[in-house]
Amino acid sequence: MSNDISLSKAPAAAAAGEPAGETLLQVSGLTKHFPVMGGFPFKRQVGTVQAVDGIDLTVRAAESFGLVGESGCGKSTTGRLITRLLEPTAGTVSYRGQDISHATRKELAPVRSEIQMIFQDPYSSLNPRQTVGTIIGGPMEINGINPPGGREKRVRELLETVGLNPEHFNRFPHEFSGGQRQRIGVARALALEPRLIVADEPVSALDVSIQAQVVNLLQQVQREMGIAFLFIAHDLAIVRHFSQRVAVMYLGKIVEVGDRDSIYQRPRHPYTHALLSAVPEVELEGEERERERIRLAGDVPSPINPPSGCRFRTRCWKAADKCAVEEPPLIRLAGAEEGHLTACHFPEEPTIAARDEDIVMDPALAALEDVSDRPQ
Amino acid sequence: MTSSTETTVSGPPGEPDETTTAADPAVAAELVGRSPGQLMWLRFKRDRTGVISAYVVGFFFVVAILAPVIAKLYGKDPYTLYGQNEPGLLNDFGYPIAPNGGMSGRFWFGIEPNLGRDVFTQLIYGIRTSLGIALAVTIAVTVTAILLGISAGYLGGRVDYFVGRITDLLMAFPAQLFFVAVMPVVTAVFVSPVDETPTYLRVVALITVQWFLGWMGLSRLLRGQVLSLREREFIEAARVTGASSWRIVRRELLPNLVTPILVQSTLMLPTFVTAEAGLSFLGVGLVEPTPDWGRMFAIGGEIYQNDLTYMFFPGIAMVIFIVAFNLLGDSVRDAFDPKAAR
Ligand SMILES: Nc1ncnc2c1ncn2[C@@H]1O[C@H](COP(=O)(O)OP(=O)(O)O)[C@@H](O)[C@H]1O
Ligand code: SF4
Numbered sequence: 001m002s003n004d005i006s007l008s009k010a011p012a013a014a015a016a017g018e019p020a021g022e023t024l025l026q027v028s029g030l031t032k033h034f035p036v037m038g039g040f041p042f043k044r045q046v047g048t049v050q051a052v053d054g055i056d057l058t059v060r061a062a063e064s065f066g067l068v069g070e071s072g073c074g075k076s077t078t079g080r081l082i083t084r085l086l087e088p089t090a091g092t093v094s095y096r097g098q099d100i101s102h103a104t105r106k107e108l109a110p111v112r113s114e115i116q117m118i119f120q121d122p123y124s125s126l127n128p129r130q131t132v133g134t135i136i137g138g139p140m141e142i143n144g145i146n147p148p149g150g151r152e153k154r155v156r157e158l159l160e161t162v163g164l165n166p167e168h169f170n171r172f173p174h175e176f177s178g179g180q181r182q183r184i185g186v187a188r189a190l191a192l193e194p195r196l197i198v199a200d201e202p203v204s205a206l207d208v209s210i211q212a213q214v215v216n217l218l219q220q221v222q223r224e225m226g227i228a229f230l231f232i233a234h235d236l237a238i239v240r241h242f243s244q245r246v247a248v249m250y251l252g253k254i255v256e257v258g259d260r261d262s263i264y265q266r267p268r269h270p271y272t273h274a275l276l277s278a279v280p281e282v283e284l285e286g287e288e289r290e291r292e293r294i295r296l297a298g299d300v301p302s303p304i305n306p307p308s309g310c311r312f313r314t315r316c317w318k319a320a321d322k323c324a325v326e327e328p329p330l331i332r333l334a335g336a337e338e339g340h341l342t343a344c345h346f347p348e349e350p351t352i353a354a355r356d357e358d359i360v361m362d363p364a365l366a367a368l369e370d371v372s373d374r375p376q
Numbered sequence: 377m378t379s380s381t382e383t384t385v386s387g388p389p390g391e392p393d394e395t396t397t398a399a400d401p402a403v404a405a406e407l408v409g410r411s412p413g414q415l416m417w418l419r420f421k422r423d424r425t426g427v428i429s430a431y432v433v434g435f436f437f438v439v440a441i442l443a444p445v446i447a448k449l450y451g452k453d454p455y456t457l458y459g460q461n462e463p464g465l466l467n468d469f470g471y472p473i474a475p476n477g478g479m480s481g482r483f484w485f486g487i488e489p490n491l492g493r494d495v496f497t498q499l500i501y502g503i504r505t506s507l508g509i510a511l512a513v514t515i516a517v518t519v520t521a522i523l524l525g526i527s528a529g530y531l532g533g534r535v536d537y538f539v540g541r542i543t544d545l546l547m548a549f550p551a552q553l554f555f556v557a558v559m560p561v562v563t564a565v566f567v568s569p570v571d572e573t574p575t576y577l578r579v580v581a582l583i584t585v586q587w588f589l590g591w592m593g594l595s596r597l598l599r600g601q602v603l604s605l606r607e608r609e610f611i612e613a614a615r616v617t618g619a620s621s622w623r624i625v626r627r628e629l630l631p632n633l634v635t636p637i638l639v640q641s642t643l644m645l646p647t648f649v650t651a652e653a654g655l656s657f658l659g660v661g662l663v664e665p666t667p668d669w670g671r672m673f674a675i676g677g678e679i680y681q682n683d684l685t686y687m688f689f690p691g692i693a694m695v696i697f698i699v700a701f702n703l704l705g706d707s708v709r710d711a712f713d714p715k716a717a718r
């Protein structure tokens with residue numbers, strides 16, 4: 001099923017045109033299913049978690065690409081597939097034209113240093129028994145990199161780059177605060193001078209007051225060093241300042257992707273509308289009108305048993321019969337900008353201005369109503 | 377952020393964004409980081425019970441190592457039958473003539489009834505034997521547990537399954553009964569029944585049977601630790617930079633397992649001392665004339681109605697040793713893991 005979709009989508013993506021900038025990362029039909037084991041006395045597979053189900057995306061050199069979706073949508077799994085911490089069930093990940101989907105550790109070695117990762121939890125991402133110097137210098141040691149002036153000098157430079165005291169390279173992680181730890185994580189990712197960094201919710205575990213500073217650091221790093229970022233976030237607020245292109249993910253699928261302005265000002269997918277209305281202060285330049293208000297209730301359905309057809313239909317206020325039987329392809333809608341793709345049968349108006357009536361979704365009530373009676 | 381982190385945080389200057397608790401000038405002033413190991417050592421040194429226990433345990437090990445030197449200075453050995461060679465030490469029934477089991481300036485802890493050997497040298501040599509065997513078992517068990525536990529936890533899948541089932545199986549064995557039943561078998565494998573079993577072979581057999589049923593607890597504990605560590609992001613961070621599994625085990629996992637390994641082996645050693653003593657007491661341990669701590673209880677048990685003093689010193693020494701070692705183990709654990717309740 002997912003293969004069909006990605007095939008039918010490929011021409012659409014091509015039609016969107018290949019914009020400037022070397023394609024660094026090309027992901028197509030990427031799928032990851034985790035087996036669910038159960039049963040007694042003999043364990044066997046009783047189902048699959050369809051964490052990521054046939055997604056396509058492209059990241060160009062020096063570009064920042066945002067991946068947004070609620071918790072449990074498969075964003076981290078996508079990031080881990082791209083950094084090859086996980087092996088895809090289907091689909092391909094190619095880096096600079098080289099297919100690395102099933103590469104072994106040895107085969108990966110040449111590109112290892114070019115794809116790095118920043119993790120979500122600053123407390124579990126640093127080994128408590130290693131000094132900061134060992135943590136940041138480790139990647140260089142593993143890859144046999146001997147920078148001029150020695151590794152220690154380079155570690156000090158990196159500490160300075162991320163805004164930490166270079167004299168602290170002998171300290172242990174427990175002596176730093178969350179924000180400082182995350183800076184150490186950034187320094188570690190930079191140690192190998194990568195060309196692509198997958199940042200998996202790098203600030204969502206931090207204090208709100210510190211988030212902006214770490215985002216600024218990442219932005220500075222991205223611009224000054226020309227590193228491409230796949231920036232994962234669970235809301236659209238942080239990505240807005242950071243990413244040139246944004247993909248919105250829901251339950252293992254990309255439901256909308258496009259340039260930042262296009263996504264933030266002319267969103268078409270109902271889910272994107274819902275996410276945007278949750279962003280506290282998206283001020284639109286030159287737009288004084290009141291913004292629409294949508295409140296999504298309930299949680300993301302289980303990826304073990306995702307809804308048929310459109311996966312968003314259990315929470316969508318526009319869902320109709322067609323949505324339950326036919327999966328909407330990710331295509332460029334009429335009037336949409338180049339590269340702006342949406343997967344929806346009944347897309348919303350390309351505006352985020354206030355509606356006549358706020359949408360407040362309560363899945364319990366929605367289930368009682370006859371779905372087909374709703375206006376389309 | 378946990379409260380324990382909060383107190384040790386000392387933010388570097390020029391980092392205004394972090395609300396670090398750098399209020400303590402003493403903490404902020406020092407620039408050298410303290411490793412978790414150093415912090416553990418500082419905590420341990422503050423624990424008086426732990427320090428005293430460490431000295432007591434150390435004393436036993438010193439005695440064991442220096443037993444020949446002590447015996448030489450003392451002027452006697454554990455083999456000579458003083459009571460039989462010299463008249464006037466044992467009476468016609470084979471019991472010491474002098475009160476309190478024959479204690480005197482010459483025989484500090486008295487004389488063994490019947491054979492008439494010196495109790496003091498017997499005890500220090502016995503401690504030497506027992507501690508040596510227990511230490512060897514502890515090392516063998518720890519190494520095995522590290523290998524199997526980490527393999528099971530890190531590799532998972534089939535390896536984990538087989539190690540797990542073997543663990544279950546061996547844990548179901550009644551250990552003491554197994555030792556008693558198997559010790560003669562193990563020795564018989566190497567020596568024909570008509571020959572005298574050499575002492576070293578008995579020692580090897582003792583170590584082997586205890587090792588065989590000793591490693592499962594620690595192995596299971598380490599497997600669990602590895603399972604939880606494996607999910608931590610720093611392992612993934614190492615893999616993203618291209619680290620091999622071997623490097624991850626050595627550099628990322630092992631340093632985080634030092635605590636349970638140290639604590640558990642500290643608590644394990646005294647149990648092996650008592651187990652070995654138990655085997656000797658039951659007559660399947662070391663035999664005469666090799667001095668042995670446990671066998672002194674066996675002899676003591678036969679004669680306690682007529683000469684209670686004989687049992688006194690080995691018994692007191694054993695009690696002190698076991699208590700001190702367990703207190704030490706508790707202190708080490710508290711020092712490593714201050715959050716764990718006593
Ligand atoms: N190793 C795994 N085994 C089984 N299920 C997993 C595993 N990793 C993630 N999942 C499941 O896949 C789904 C997506 O997870 P994740 O990628 O972490 O989402 P996100 O990062 O968007 O919150 C979740 O339902 C999660 O439970
Ligand atoms: S396809 Fe249907 S259910 Fe899915 S988002 Fe569009 S309108 Fe809603």
Ligand SMILES: [Mg+2]
Pocket residue numbers: 072075076077200201
């Ligand atoms: Mg995540």
